[in-house]
Amino acid sequence: MIQMNGRDHDWYEGMTIQSLITDLNYTYPILLIRVNGTFIEKENYGNTRVQKGDDVKIIHPIAGG
Amino acid sequence: MSVVIAKERVDEMKSSRRVLKTLEYTPTKVQKGYTDKTLYINLTDNQVEFKDIPAVVKEKFIGGKGYGLWHLWKGVNADTKWNDPENEIVISPGPIAGITQYPGAGKSLVVSISPITGTVIDSNVGGHFGPLMKFSGFDALEIQGKAEKDVVVFIDGNKGTISIEEAPVETVDSHILAEELTEMYADDEEDKRHISVVSSGQAAEHSYIGLLNFSFYDKRKKAQRLKQAGRGGIGTVFRDKKIKALIVKYKGVKGDSNAPVDVEKIKQVGMKLHKEVHDFDDEQCQMRQVGTANLFETMSDYDLLPVNNFQYGSHKDAAKTGGRAALKKVLQQDEPDGCWFGCSMSCAKSATAYELQTGPYKGQKVVVDGPEYETIAGVGSNCGIFDIDYVLECNFYCDTYGVDTISFGTLTAFAMECFERGVIDKEVTQGLELTFGNKEAAMELLHQMARGDGFGVIAGKGVREMRKLFVREYGADENLLLDIGMESKGLEYSQYVSKESLAQQGGYALTNKGPQHDEAWLIFMDMVNNQIPSFDDKAEALHYFPMFRTWFGLQGLCKLPWNDVEPISNRSVEGPEAAKVPEHVQNYVDLYNAVTGNNIDKQEMILQSERVYNFQKVFNIRLGVVGIEGDRAPYRSMGPVTKEEFLSREDRYDKQMKENIGIDPEGKSLEEKMKITRDFRESQFAQLRDTVYKRRGWTVEGIPKVEHLQNIGMDLPEVLEVVQPYFK
Numbered sequence: 001m002i003q004m005n006g007r008d009h010d011w012y013e014g015m016t017i018q019s020l021i022t023d024l025n026y027t028y029p030i031l032l033i034r035v036n037g038t039f040i041e042k043e044n045y046g047n048t049r050v051q052k053g054d055d056v057k058i059i060h061p062i063a064g065g
Numbered sequence: 066m067s068v069v070i071a072k073e074r075v076d077e078m079k080s081s082r083r084v085l086k087t088l089e090y091t092p093t094k095v096q097k098g099y100t101d102k103t104l105y106i107n108l109t110d111n112q113v114e115f116k117d118i119p120a121v122v123k124e125k126f127i128g129g130k131g132y133g134l135w136h137l138w139k140g141v142n143a144d145t146k147w148n149d150p151e152n153e154i155v156i157s158p159g160p161i162a163g164i165t166q167y168p169g170a171g172k173s174l175v176v177s178i179s180p181i182t183g184t185v186i187d188s189n190v191g192g193h194f195g196p197l198m199k200f201s202g203f204d205a206l207e208i209q210g211k212a213e214k215d216v217v218v219f220i221d222g223n224k225g226t227i228s229i230e231e232a233p234v235e236t237v238d239s240h241i242l243a244e245e246l247t248e249m250y251a252d253d254e255e256d257k258r259h260i261s262v263v264s265s266g267q268a269a270e271h272s273y274i275g276l277l278n279f280s281f282y283d284k285r286k287k288a289q290r291l292k293q294a295g296r297g298g299i300g301t302v303f304r305d306k307k308i309k310a311l312i313v314k315y316k317g318v319k320g321d322s323n324a325p326v327d328v329e330k331i332k333q334v335g336m337k338l339h340k341e342v343h344d345f346d347d348e349q350c351q352m353r354q355v356g357t358a359n360l361f362e363t364m365s366d367y368d369l370l371p372v373n374n375f376q377y378g379s380h381k382d383a384a385k386t387g388g389r390a391a392l393k394k395v396l397q398q399d400e401p402d403g404c405w406f407g408c409s410m411s412c413a414k415s416a417t418a419y420e421l422q423t424g425p426y427k428g429q430k431v432v433v434d435g436p437e438y439e440t441i442a443g444v445g446s447n448c449g450i451f452d453i454d455y456v457l458e459c460n461f462y463c464d465t466y467g468v469d470t471i472s473f474g475t476l477t478a479f480a481m482e483c484f485e486r487g488v489i490d491k492e493v494t495q496g497l498e499l500t501f502g503n504k505e506a507a508m509e510l511l512h513q514m515a516r517g518d519g520f521g522v523i524a525g526k527g528v529r530e531m532r533k534l535f536v537r538e539y540g541a542d543e544n545l546l547l548d549i550g551m552e553s554k555g556l557e558y559s560q561y562v563s564k565e566s567l568a569q570q571g572g573y574a575l576t577n578k579g580p581q582h583d584e585a586w587l588i589f590m591d592m593v594n595n596q597i598p599s600f601d602d603k604a605e606a607l608h609y610f611p612m613f614r615t616w617f618g619l620q621g622l623c624k625l626p627w628n629d630v631e632p633i634s635n636r637s638v639e640g641p642e643a644a645k646v647p648e649h650v651q652n653y654v655d656l657y658n659a660v661t662g663n664n665i666d667k668q669e670m671i672l673q674s675e676r677v678y679n680f681q682k683v684f685n686i687r688l689g690v691v692g693i694e695g696d697r698a699p700y701r702s703m704g705p706v707t708k709e710e711f712l713s714r715e716d717r718y719d720k721q722m723k724e725n726i727g728i729d730p731e732g733k734s735l736e737e738k739m740k741i742t743r744d745f746r747e748s749q750f751a752q753l754r755d756t757v758y759k760r761r762g763w764t765v766e767g768i769p770k771v772e773h774l775q776n777i778g779m780d781l782p783e784v785l786e787v788v789q790p791y792f793k
Binding site for chain 2: 005006007025026027028029030032034039057058059060061062063
């Protein structure tokens with residue numbers, strides 16, 4: 001289990017930020033992502049491993065609509 | 066491809082004109098974003114007056130929507146209806162409007178009493194009319210009274226003349242009328258870009274959802290493009306006053322026409338944002354390529370796209386018909402396309418040389434402005450129609466006929482669901498097979514609105530009036546129609562599914578004018594980001610964002626450059642603050658100070674809005690929209706109304722029942738589960754409403770407290786007079 005935006009979320013071996021985005025179908029083009037408080041650059045989504053128990057925040061910084 | 070107006074046609078229009086009033090004036094020069102003058106016109110007796118705007122009004126109402134509300138308040142009384150002569154249409158651009166160095170700075174705000182809500186409506190619109198009117202000497206145009214016959218009002222800001230003229234032969238529909246009047250008033254081709262026309266269309270005469278088109282001349286396409294003040298039926302008021310058009314002509318727009326105190330600061334802030342748009346837009350929202358329509362595919366991915374009258378939130382054909390790739394095939398993208406000078410975001414897209422397939426203009430090749438996200442979702446997916454050509458056709462006719470695509474989409478979707486559920490039949494619709502996906506029937510409904518015949522006249526009165534009629538005349542189940550009729554205060558919902566975002570349910574219903582998302586759009590903050598989990602968090606957001614976004618309407622600004630491009634600095638902003646985009650908020654504070662010479666900060670900015678927001682709330686109370694019933698939301702905005710809706714997301718609702726409500730769904734019947742879900746969601750909404758009212762300084766009945774009005778400086782005697790009876 002990980003914390004995904006403050007909610008419980010299933011974890012699996014080999015999970016990366018990119019695979020998590022794909023699993024969640026997060027297609028909005030602007031995402032601000034932190035893992036345990038550390039900001040992750042877009043080019044590192046594929047090589048950033050998510051560990052069991054991590055606190056992941058994937059923020060869609062839009063309040064415009 | 067533009068409509069070509071022959072010289073003979075111009076001669077015919079000129080020879081049929083009858084001048085009712087003409088006068089000369091000396092245009093007041095703009096100083097620090099203001100002229101401090103209002104142009105007042107009464108069409109009943111052709112009175113024209115130049116009013117000074119008092120300093121206290123400038124301080125408390127700022128401009129734009131604030132000026133509109135203040136003028137309207139003075140012009141009407143508690144019993145005024147939308148079609149009474151004393152109702153007004155007020156147009157005001159606001160102090161920042163007219164600068165050319167920062168994107169999105171040419172907006173006008175239009176205020177009136179709405180035919181569809183019976184209370185105050187405001188609409189934010191692009192096009193050149195507002196800034197050109199300000200440079201012609203006026204911060205606001207206040208129109209009252211009713212003409213006997215169709216008239217136009219012409220303001221020449223260079224010559225300093227105003228005229229009211231009977232205009233019997235001009236076309237009513239906007240795509241032709243804007244071209245006719247431009248041809249008539251322009252000295253030559255170059256002069257056309259100095260003209261802006263406000264107009265409506267035939268359907269505004271037969272419906273309550275009429276809009277106003279504000280034009281801007283596109284030199285490249287050699288056509289008047291149209292931007293819409295869409296919401297709430299102001300076009301219906303316009304045609305009821307027998308106004309065919311307002312025309313302003315002003316030559317001489319320059320970078321310093323707004324006479325700001327510190328133009329260098331404005332340039333500096335503007336350059337920063339232009340660079341962000343240049344560097345990031347292609348990889349972020351692609352506003353320059355497809356405009357607001359970029360959201361269509363995304364909304365479907367997040368289960369937020371309204372499908373079949375807001376029953377469902379996604380559709381397999383969404384990407385194919387309204388996705389970015391599909392849009393790029395039909396939209397012209399190879400040139401800058403902004404609705405005011407200097408807007409590098411350039412989201413005002415168009416499809417050119419679109420050949421119309423139906424209606425009175427069938428066969429014409431026309432420029433279709435848009436489509437915006439709201440239009441594709443409203444007339445498309447929400448009606449079960451996934452066909453981009455239909456969207457373009459419907460978009461064009463809505464604009465030229467002068468009806469709001471959002472209301473047209475939502476009311477058509479409602480009629481379709483009523484038809485499919487047997488609430489109405491072909492006898493009621495007078496032959497229209499109004500099933501979801503039937504684009505031919507939907508187009509015919511729109512043409513009927515324009516002609517004023519058939520079921521179009523009934524539908525054109527909006528969801529609320531349709532509901533009442535179906536219950537009264539056809540024995541419909543009122544509770545069902547209250548649940549599925551997507552309106553609040555009489556205004557049709559804009560195009561987002563709010564079922565899974567309690568905050569957005571409030572963002573739609575706990576509003577001044579009705580469910581238009583321009584007060585607060587909190588779906589991602591709430592549902593996806595989970596940044597505002599508690600009632601207090603949501604209430605804080607439902608205080609901040611409506612106040613912040615009201616500010617755009619005070620200044621004559623577009624909100625899109627605020628958060629449709631993300632600055633690098635936002636990466637270091639954590640928590641809900643990121644949604645505010647602090648760097649861009651500071652840009653706006655800097656712009657305001659640089660234009661006006663005042664010295665506000667972010668807190669004062671919110672206070673400016675809070676005064677006007679509360680004034681509008683009190684205005685609603687004055688007009689009889691009082692208490693929690695005024696903020697009623699249809700259950701479909703909160704949760705699944707029907708069995709099929711529940712079953713389509715059964716796993717989600719079962720999980721929520723277990724985790725959020727604490728009840729095990731195992732062994733429960735479908736009806737039991739639906740009731741448990743509904744009771745919970747309705748109680749959540751009620752609790753949210755109470756918390757929001759408290760945060761806004763209102764009573765549990767939604768009345769602004771006297772002490773609160775005093776604290777924020779909106780304690781004008783006439784305001785207190787309205788609320789004080791509720792505290793005796």
